[in-house]
Amino acid sequence: MTIQEIDALIVGGGFGGIRLTGLLKNQLQLAKVVAIEKGEGLGGTWYWNKYPGAQSDSESWVYGFSDDVDTPQPTTRYLYADDVQRQLITTAKNTNVLDNYLFENQVVSAHYDTTSSRWHITTDKGFRFAATYFITALGILSKPYIPNFPGIDTFQGVSFHSAGWPKGLNTDGKRVAIIGTGPSGSQITSAIHRSVESLVVFQKRAQYITPVENRALRDEEKDAISRDQAKIWNTVFNSLFAMGFEESNESALNVSEARRREVYEQIWNKGGGFRFFFEAFNDLGIDFTANETAAAFVREKIAEIVKDPQTASILQPTGAYGGRPLCADGYYEAFNNPNVSVVSIADNPISRIIPTGIELQDGTALEFDIIVFATGFDGVDGAYRDVDIRGRNGIRLSDVWQERPNALYGISVAEFPNFFTITGPGSPFANIPPIVEVQGDFVVRLIRELNQRGGRSIEANRDAELKWTELVQAVSRSTVFDKVRSWIQNNNVAGSEKFPVLFLGGLNTYTAKLEEEANIQYPSYQFLD
Structure with a gap:
């Protein structure tokens, strides 16, 4: 041309x-x-x-x-x-x-x-x-990034990266595998677990995930948003992370444990990953001791929510709470349903994809109709x-x-x-x-x-x-x-x-x-x- x-x-x-x-x-x-x-x-x-x-x-x-x-x-x-x-x-x-x-x-x-x-x-x-x-x-x-799993082309069911979800795909009554626990993996788990026959989440690294609490805005909230546009955008452009809320100027280490728990509980219930990380205290991202107070709170929440102690233990993260703050509604609650389970692939990784599903390094083979690679992005x-x-x-x-x-x-x-x-x-x-x-x-x-x-x-x-x-x-x-x-x-x-x-x-x-x-x-x- x-x-x-x-x-x-x-x-x-x-x-x-x-x-x-x-x-x-x-x-x-x-x-x-x-x-x-x-x-x-x-x-x-x-x-x-x-x-x-x-x-x-x-x-x-x-x-x-x-x-x-x-x-x-x-x-x-x-x-x-x-x-x-x-x-x-x-x-x-x-x-x-x-x-x-x-x-x-x-x-x-x-x-x-x-x-x-x-x-x-x-x-x-x-x-x-x-x-x-x-x-x-x-x-x-x-x-999209998908690890180079051996046998990935042999699967006889439906498989795809989460960013390529097939239009019109119905997961109802299906045996579903989700590989990955980042934003897409946690959101998909929360969205489909009630209607599938079974859902197995393959977790390489447990994540710190807070509730998002998405809901319809009340009329007074809509009015306030409309009325305060200039103030809201001034907050956005004059803050670190531009999320529209006032970021905390208080250290997690300069308040009592009771006060910390009160703040974490309040923002946990309010919902939002960025709010929990940046609205609570100002040093969660820069001080490991302060960070651990938030990490410990999330681990405690997981233990409270997930009824099976072994499952809760697998889902509890270790190490620093960092990276992109994640949030999803009902993620941990999903594992209380008998049709939902988590498999840790940290020490027993996926060995290969087989025609009927997924085989782990120890030889365990699990059968699925659908495999979702929620494995993130390059x-x-x-x-x-x-x-x-x-x-x-x-x-x-x-x-x-x-x-x-x-x-x-x-x-x-x-x-x-x-x-x-x-x-x-x-x-x-x-x-x-x-x-x-x-x-x-x-x-x-x-x-x-x-x-x-x-x-x-x-x-x-x-x-x-x-x-x-x-x-x-x-x-x-x-x-x-x-x-x-x-x-x-x-x-x-x-x-x-x-x-x-x-x-x-x-x-x-x-x-x-x-x-x-x-x-x-x-x-x-x-x-x-």
């Missing part, structure tokens, strides 16, 4: 892609903006993750953009996947970007041409573009390895990020001009839509600055990128998260080495850093003629 000359190409149909397409089209007034999405419709993560129980872990009134005034008003505390997708489609319509999207296409290569200062981009369906700006909004959890930079991205002088992004994936502010990479990675490695760990807002606004400012200087391209300064990488590492080392195996540390995938890929210093700190960068005329960037 002929090459289409355009101003910008954006990859992604989720929060990041929709936001950046709108900003470039409506604020920068770029005439030719194309957005590429591999799915049949918008939604990003919420297009693909349609498993039973899939829902946001940020509360509904802050899981969106602060200026998105025409989206449906929230009716529940948390949003289910279909609700988020509808909200994103409404946002796309309101910002007039639907016509900019090319669906059912996947970008397979993007090569920067130094002579023309253009990105030459090709999709799997043969579309070709030459763009001044190349922006990726691939999502931090968009590349997070943050994983999706980038599926695209042949080459910058100046043919340097490959996959080579640059082979061992230490990181971008300046999570946005820009040295030797990759006019290339911006929304929620890329080095971005803050916080509520995703506010991150996208902050990063999108910064990208607009960078492009405006480039135009004002009369330049052709902009890229990260290598030394500045290295300093940002070092800061991301240093902040991580000062937290409990650094000792917990997770995608945040880039070590949840077999064969990968630990390397923190998110900035744990908070969205407010991050935003202040971007503001400082702009105020002193972008010294961390190179503007080239």
Whole structure:
């Protein structure tokens, strides 16, 4: 096909892609903006993750953009996947970007041409573009990860990753295996356990999971949300994790045990993983002694809820409470049902998948109709390895990020001009839509600055990128998260080495850093003629 000359190409149909397409089209007034999405419709993560129980872990009134005034008003505390997708489609319509999207296409290569200062981009369906700006909004959890189980292709039942839940699949009366106990595994367990014939959860590492307490909002709550929008969003952007509630400024170690228990009990009953971790006390993420007080409380709750002591013991986590704070309604309660059980595969791992089900290392064979691989994602930079991205002088992004994936502010990479990675490695760990807002606004400012200087391209300064990488590492080392195996540390995938890929210093700190960068005329960037 002929090459289409355009101003910008954006990859992604989720929060990041929709936001950046709108900003470039409506604020920068770029005439030719194309957005590429591999799915049949918008939604990003919420297009693909349609498993039973899939829902946001940020509360509904802050899981969106602060200026998105025409989206449906929230009716529940948390949003289910279909609700988020509808909200994103409404946002796309309101910002007039639907016509900019090319669906059912996947970008397979993007090569920067130094002579023309253009990105030459090709999709799997043969579309070709030459763009001044190349922006990726691939999502931090968009590349499903399934361990390489021997015999995985021999299973005669239905098997799939949780992010590829088959449309219309009915699990009623089926024998179901769920491998994994992260967000999707715990949510699916909570959602389907009552209707299946049997459900076996294969657990490699027990998780700290709090209730979510999703429910319909009361009328007075809806009125308060509508009335206090400015206050709510001020709290979002001036906090560490942008969840819309006041984060605690009190140490767990400076109060009595009775007071600690009172706080934990109150927030446990209120529901929400991020609330339990960050609204309770301010040192759960940075002090192991404080962290253990929360961890012990959750273990006690599990022992209270799960009636069978052996099952409760398997479900009780050990070690630090960190990583992404999980929440699901009725997860531990599910194991009180006679048709639900948990198998620890920490010391007796899955040996292979067999035609009838799963065989463990000790020879135990279990039969299933359905196997769900709730085994997580190759997070943050994983999706980038599926695209042949080459910058100046043919340097490959996959080579640059082979061992230490990181971008300046999570946005820009040295030797990759006019290339911006929304929620890329080095971005803050916080509520995703506010991150996208902050990063999108910064990208607009960078492009405006480039135009004002009369330049052709902009890229990260290598030394500045290295300093940002070092800061991301240093902040991580000062937290409990650094000792917990997770995608945040880039070590949840077999064969990968630990390397923190998110900035744990908070969205407010991050935003202040971007503001400082702009105020002193972008010294961390190179503007080239």
